[in-house]
Amino acid sequence: MRGTRWDIQGLRALAVGAVVMDHAGVPGVGGGYVGVDIFFVVSGFLITGQLARRLGDTGRVGFADFYARRARRILPASLAVLVLTALGVLLCVPPTLRSRAMTDAAAVAVYAPNYVFAARGTDYLANTTPSVFQHYWSLGVEEQFYLLWPALLGVSWFVLRRRRGAVAGVLGVLAAASFAAGLVLTRTNQPWAFFALWPRAWELAAGGLLALAAPAVARLLPPWVARLLGWAGLAGIVAACTLFTADTVFPGAAALLPVMSAAAVIAAGGVSVRGSVGALLSLKPLVFLGTISYSLYLVHWPLEQLPQAAVGYENPLPLSVKVALALLAVPLAWLMYRLLENPVRHARVLAEAGPRRSLLAALGGSGVLAAASAIAIIMTANPPLHTGRAVADQTPTAPVKATGFVPKNLKPSLAAAPNDNPSLYADGCELDFSTSRPKPCSFGPDDAPTVVLWGDSAAAQWAPGLQQAVVSSGDRLVTQTKSGCASTLITHVRDGGPYPSCDAWRKKVLEQLNADPPAVIVLADYANEELPKGRDAEKTWADGLADTISRLPAQSRVLLLADSPDFGTSPIECLSQHVDDADACARSAAKALSSPGRVAAYRAAASTRADIVDLTQYFCADTCPAIVGDTLVYRDSHHLTASYASKLSAPLKTKLAPYLP
Template sequence: MMRRAGFRRDIQGLRAIAVLAVVTQHAGATWAPGGFIGVDVFFVVSGFLITGLLVRELAETGRIDLPAFTARRARRILPAALVVVVLTVVGAYGIVSPLRRETLLADAVASALFVPNYAFAVRDADYFGDETPSLFQHYWSLGVEEQWYLVCPALLLAAWAVGRRLGGRRGARGAVAVALGIVLAGSLAAVVALTPVSQPWAFFALWTRMWEFAVGALIALVPAAAVARIPGLVRAALGWAGLAGILAAIALIGESSAFPGVLVLLPVLSTGAVILAGIGQDAPPRGSAGAVIGNRPFVFVGEISFSLYLVHWPLIVAGALLAPGLPWLPAALGVASIPVAWALFRLVEQPTRRARVLVDARPRRTLLAAAGATAAVALAAGTALAVAPEPALATQTRVAHAEPAVPPEVTPVVPANLEPGLADAPDDESEVYDDGCNLGYQEERPRPCSFGEGDERMVLWGDSHAAHWVPGVLRAAEERGMALTTHTKSRCSSALARHVLDGSAFGACDRWRSTVLDELREDPPEVLVLANYADEEVPDGIDAEQAWRDGLREVVDALPETRVLLLADTPDLGTSPLDCLAMNLEHAAVCAVPESEAVRGAGRDAVREVARETRAEEIDLLPYFCAPIDGAPSEEPSCAPILGGLLVYRDSHHLTATFAEAMGGALAEAIDSAVDGRG
């Protein structure tokens, strides 16, 4: 017999862990880099609870009352979700930059219609790396869940009907299990295959997440009597192992992991273990994992978990927009979101779920009201999007474009002929991205790009900061009559220092660098340019500057026939200047960052030391970027985002391809001096 539904404190505890993990990670806690796996915990719990209800209904009545089921889902989800959509748009429209208002409204429409996951996937949004994330980014999981519950009842009905015809009630339950198993296997295969190819689609799509609901659903099919036959110690061990697995996923999985992929198995199966261990128990036994997470504070957080999930993200993002640069603010807003969530729970979520007028209403009336509310919110946001005027993203002032110079020619306004324009800047990347030559985090097989022809060859090797220099280095190579080959991989410097991603060994980086170095040894270029982000992460407990020095020396020593040039890193503004510029068109200087803040990183100091101690030459173009600026926040030299009418940065620390190409002349002079100066 299928177990009867009952209140399980351990499941409320799982909800609490899930939402607290998400909030903690979003608040910037470095000790919980994998907090986003809380969503996977939610998916398994949802699959267990909702599928259990549907299968019990099938067993008792032979049918699923789809209008009643959908009406219950609408009362549970829609009111709080739509209220937060409205409040977010109203509260944020005036504080987001003009660059982001169209996206804000478009995402509001998608969220009201519960399809934001596809909106994010289509525009190739990076859940982990977007510097200016959507205020509705967290709604992706609501979209996935509601899409699943459009599919799930039909799947269960079809499987039940086929199984009932072939084998009676037992056959029906078996057919449901088989159908869910097929969904599980197919969806899991899809997410594993898609993650290295298209991480956004693997992360956001329904078909790569269905298996997580199926895991919970299959556990719901396990009879309580069968679980009761498992020895108590084994069940306790299963629960503790599951809880440990969830906590390990939170601590060890990170934004640069190949996620979801196979890594998502850890939080999903661990959640399933905790749920399975508690089946059939009126109360978790003392000392069990269920008892620990079923305490009163966890149950309270579990009760408000949906409201907390809804409100925490807009609060954190809005705080960052209003007061950027305050490191403590995200954590403070994460804590503040708890009473806000409680208010939403008490004033909106709970009343609309339990109000007799809604509970007793015919499902069709509830569905009509839900459809009307959804349409009203979506239409309001859509209308605002349609009639909103084009934002002014530049002044009327035109300036003469100038080659980068020393001292830099600071442009005090956002000119009408800015190149590239603010809206186009994020896509103004070097050709190695379009050509597929820049490797992602988990790729390790070299994919060099080759440009031009010449009797001599220059090689550019490094991470994404080498990639952003490609247009300038290519211009310099062409002026010297040299062919250019590039080897670039994100977050992986060409200094043979140990790097980590989210505290874990970066094996793909090590293997890629080893292969590239072997290729360079076999066919040494005349000139090798090493360019890297100076703040790449090294393991805790290691002297970062020493690691960089040793890694750079190793490359220099490995290529005795090659002239090695060490390109000092460009300034890092800390945050993208695009939004600041869009909100300060007449006063672009306020978006400049003091040189003392922008010029940092152990790799920069190491470049200078290695150039001093070896035959390598340093190229430092900092004087082209930073100088005293009238109207800047600091009186000290500052690094401006617009120089000579050209936009310098496309995000916080990557150059636009336009500016990098303009720097080609300065690079050519520096390379000529470095290569020819020592003979």
């Protein structure tokens, strides 16, 4: 082993550069998020190497000293950015998101933000309103890992009598179990696979196992093999950064590429050889970026996200602005490294004192910030979200008439809107992602002619109005809905991967419909549903709809209910920033109605026996407003509030009248 590993600093530079460019939206770096995986491997290698050397010298881990050094290394910059970002939240983040952001801040202060994001179901790779503290998830994983890893290493070292190979074998089994957990969770619950410790621990453990094997690697690896291994590792990192995208099923098996590639670069760098990748990674610009990589990682995300929050998530910052912010993060990170991170790390008052002082300072600082965040949660929980003016209750009209401000009698309120769901959710009639057995729910007389509503959550959103329309006509409504699973017979994906419960559910629903044909079948689906990469979306949708219609019972009338507009981002946050100017939160009809599934529905209707039911005039004219009368139209970017769906019962009854028995 050499002394200073400048190549590892260069590897850190690649990692942080990939993350920053990905977050800035730089074209061609769609997989830059794997930079975090590279950091995990580097961290596991360096920290385990330090622990192994101490165990070899003294036979002890020295827990207090280890955690004191860790606290001095990690916390000063982390807590400083936490404080500054929290202040930025109060100035820039929409009022409806501030309490959530302060919850995230409290979680950061107690080293558990990753579990908050996992429990919330956060999609790291496709989140239109990400938390300004979201980047702290990786620090949470690391700190939780290092609460356990030193103890596992120390116990294994003692029990196995300092035999590195045996210790590595035991810890390797645990790493394999972690990898297996990641494979399973990526398929079944991607947010937990992405954010939780146990499916991610193997990445840090991979670096740790490499550290245990480092003496043998340096002794036994031939120079020419080391040279090839290093360059192959660099090629793997570049491939992951450039070929992976937000659609890649991740972490899962895909994480093997950046993790193993980083391990290959580190292993090759432990062998002194001419022409190695280490020479490239040891160039001064890369070493500089690697040196400030921790501060740069902390600074860049809020620097990107706070301005975006301030201008509104509905107005994405131009690429040039995002790149400029990413570049600005470099000198800011250097200043923080020079003035805070490094000075505190080596401060005599802490470094030369016993570990107790550093640990007490760390716990005290974290405790104060956790308490302050808790107070901020309460203070930001009920912001003023209306103008104080009321409007009269109105029935939706065609063409639609917008309300240009947020009335005080808005139904539902902006705060309550995300939970203004149809009763199908509370009753268990809207199936979750894992359920494959149909659960038809019935409304109206059992002996009346039946109308079946079939589709995904975009079908469920119509249920409040459709139920009133159908039942008041003397008929019975039966719902068959499942989240993220359209009635359209297309190859569905979820989080970039297969969605087997959807295929099984649709097959069973079709069997039930053909076994007991209803009078009318209404198909309603989200028109921007996730499709496999490389498909012509419009053609795929049209062909899938035609396939569905051909398999429905011949004696049933078939209607295609056109999807509601898609805003792209929720208008709720925009409205909370523009209570006096709700028109600022409207979307142009051209954009909101451009979903491939909408066009495909008309194509399918023209070539099959199905008819279209389209209520677009009750949503859009030249623009699509967010508030109509005293009612908020949307509970998120494209789902209707149950309140507005209920008000569409009369238009739905009129549209359906020619088709009902």
